[in-house]
Amino acid sequence: MIRKALACTLLVLPFLLPRAAVAVEGDRQVFPAAAERARLVIHGATDIEAMRPLLEDFRALRPEVTLEYVDYLTNALFREAKASCASGEHAADLLLSSSVDQLVRLANDGCAVAHRTGETVPSWANWREEVYGFSFEPAVMVYDERQVPPEDVPRSHHELAELLRQKFETYRGRVGTYDVRASGIGYLLAYNDSRVAPTTYGRLLESFGRAETVTRCCNNEVLDELRRGNIAIAYNVLGSYAYAAHLRDPHLRLVLPRDYTLILSRGALIPATSRQKSLAGAFLDYLLSERGQKKARQASFYFSANGLLPYGVDGPTSLIDTGIGRPIRIGPALLAAQDQAQHKRFTEEWITVMEGKQP
Incomplete structure (x- = not known):
């Protein structure tokens, strides 16, 4: 039986800034201006530690702006955004989410306003100037080299499925991934796996079920299981979180699957109920700008749209030139x-195979 998490706890990292620089109110953090003239409220399904360098850099450009950032899980962010749109009441000025399918749904339902940017954006990362992708993040496998010998390291989806079949006892309960019921991004990645390689996905899902795969709500929950030694391999983790974990613990190694690698671009959307549409557009322009992309690559998300890999990542020289990278088109x-x-159908099938029972 698969082991399930009933709740998701945040992985709290040491603050990188002096304590006085940030006021903390639960999952809300305020980056105050010295003399506030405007306030931008951002609701994001992106950990605050990943966004912190970008928020601080933008505030350096706009010192009169106070930034208020509220950290959400993807599904909770989507529910609140839908409710705000339906009621017409303000909740946030800008939404950021790795579950870009949920942002596209919001835009399609008339819950977004268009923003024309002067920055260069790949065609697959821009829909109707209402949803923009601002990061380049492959979905990777992560393993603990202290627990996985070199001959067992899987370098494709097929190899991972076969490893779990051939060494069932060794890796039973030792692999982790998202619970698609609790995670919007987990669902999005699993859904795209099933579309890109349906046969391979079916075999992999069956192997996960037989191997009693551990599921958790979010990237850091899965990586925390890996860091604690409770699992040996993590599947479909976003590259930014995985590489940050590698920098903290070099024994955690990243592999980009050689058959195909899904690439996600985190999405940004300005809600129709935003009170600061112009300021939200300015922050969005910053995220897409050369300065913002450089800051993101160096301090937050590590991978870049040119497809070149960070040092120490096991993968092709370039995801784009080799054709291995498969961007999830917004x-x-x-x-x-x-x-x-x-x-509903996809989730029920996932439950049936993963848990070996009817949903």
Whole structure:
């Protein structure tokens, strides 16, 4: 039986800034201006430690702006955004989420305003100027080299499925991934796995179920299980979180699957109920700008759209040039993933195979 998490706890990292620089109110953090003239409220399904360098850098450009950042899980952010749109009441000025399918759904439902940026954005990372992708993040496998010998390291989805079949007892309960019921990004990645390579996905899912795979709500929960030694391999973790974990513990190694590697771009959307649409647009422009992309690559998300890999990552020289990288296109095709009947059917099939029972 698969081991389930009933709640998700945040992995708290040491603050990188002096304590006086940030006021903490639960999951809300305020980056105050010396003399506030405007306040931008950002709701994000991106850990505050990843966003902190970008928030601080933007405030250096706009010292009169106070930034208020509230950290959410993807599904909770989506529920609140839908409710705000339906009621017409203000909740946030800007939304950031790795579950770009949920942002596309919001935009399609009339919950977003368009923003025309002067920055260069790949065609697959811009939909109707309402949802923009601002990061380049492969979905990777992470393993603990102290627990996984070199001959067992999987370098493709097929190899991971075969490893769990051939060494079932060794890796039973030792692999971790998302719970698609609790994680919007987990669902999005699993759904795209099933679309890119349906046969391989079916075999991998079956292997996960037989191996009693550990599931958790979010990236850092899965990586925390790895860091604690409770599992040996983590699957479909976003590269930014995985590489940050590697920098803290070099024994945690990253592999980009050689058959294909899904690439996610975190999305940004300005809600129709935003009170600071112009300021939200300015922050979005910053995220897409050369300065913002450089800061993100160096301090937060590590991977870049040129496809070159950070030092120490096991993968092809370039995801783009080799054709291995498969960007998840931000656009109407993602609406299929958010179709209620499709979502229910996919999740029920996942439960059936992973838990070996009817949902």
